[in-house]
Amino acid sequence: MRYTAYIHNLIAQVIITVWSFLSNKIFPVLFPIYDMINVGNKEGYKRSLNARRKKIMDEMRNNPNITQEELVKIIGIKSTAIEDNIKFLKENEYIERKGSKKTGYWMGYFD
Numbered sequence: 001m002r003y004t005a006y007i008h009n010l011i012a013q014v015i016i017t018v019w020s021f022l023s024n025k026i027f028p029v030l031f032p033i034y035d036m037i038n039v040g041n042k043e044g045y046k047r048s049l050n051a052r053r054k055k056i057m058d059e060m061r062n063n064p065n066i067t068q069e070e071l072v073k074i075i076g077i078k079s080t081a082i083e084d085n086i087k088f089l090k091e092n093e094y095i096e097r098k099g100s101k102k103t104g105y106w107m108g109y110f111d
Contacts (some may be wrong), residue, residue: 049094052077053085056089056108057095058100095108
């Protein structure tokens, strides 16, 4: 289901290309600019994750109530690095915080 819209669009482009070539002897060439990914209801280009950010997301998936202090201990990096990575993940819509700072939890758009 993840790439359904992308595949439907690709099939439509192939059909149009074959029809155009057979009827007009014109062969259009298409170059994709970005890969499309589906994340929940949000669709579009996403910046890729490095190993550290993937590790943070794995820990959040395993324990949605995890704190930044716990992430510092588990991953072994400074708290400012954890904050910067969480900021990146929020800005790029990989994660969001639900609830309050004290009793909230992390909700992620995990693959």
